Amino acid sequence: METTTKQFRKRNAILECLRMTDTHPSADMVHEMLKAGHPDISLATVYRNLSLFKAQGIIQSLGMIHGIERFDGNTEPHVHFVCNCCTAVQDLHQMDAPQRLCGEAAQHIGGQVDACQLMFFGTCRACLAKNQSA
Amino acid sequence: METTTKQFRKRNAILECLRMTDTHPSADMVHEMLKAGHPDISLATVYRNLSLFKAQGIIQSLGMIHGIERFDGNTEPHVHFVCNCCTAVQDLHQMDAPQRLCGEAAQHIGGQVDACQLMFFGTCRACLAKNQSA
DNA sequence: TTCGTTGCAAACATTTTGCAGTTTC
């Protein structure tokens, strides 16, 4: 598995949590999910480890969405959809990620392009249904 | 243009500031830029008016970039490049904005897609030069 | 007078950090 020298229960739990879910959770969401198995886990620990994983490149950040940073255990480039209503984030694996355009972008700006992000915003199916019935 | 009554002096100045620049400023950057002509302008006023403009749809938000919300007076869909080093945001007008893919995305998620955002991240030319000489 | 806008300071929410105690190897 990882090249970490030591195994720490909570650190491992945080990484596993991210890899098991497809909800692109925030630090707080991870914290909530882990409380069941680790009642004493601290939010600071979640933040610290998410930072670490991000620096190691073993998770990716989707950036701040509606003011809160969201994370993805899947580091493959792919497209995301954000529901502006319930803040859920979904993967759009079917769509072509524009990573191949990085070279073109680099030419235009005359700099170095490391990553790109394609994100759609709108209202998810569940929220559409909820709003109609309301 | 806008109704330039004295009452809306500062409001107009904020909007004009956004339309005159291509730096995609944050609230704080707008505040700094306006201080010269309006020494008594308050940061809260900048925040309030940016919120208002965003709600009116006459400016667009690029979302939180490195933890700070950035704005664009140009509401035309276009592509952006973010320098992770100096946090500058540049337009990439030459590149095709993927707005036309909203329909395809909507099909995949079964919801309603209102907007999309394509953003490249990396190091701008100025920062590359600076880093090399250092 | 009445309405909307503004400055100031306090409140807010998310994230980061210092430190003492604990866990892992």
Added chain:
DNA sequence: GAAACTGCAAAATGTTTGCAACGAA
């Protein structure tokens, strides 16, 4: 036992809000 991790609480950050004062009609 050394080094790394963790919980707690405090601090830091960017943003929002309450309120009194101000300006225009």
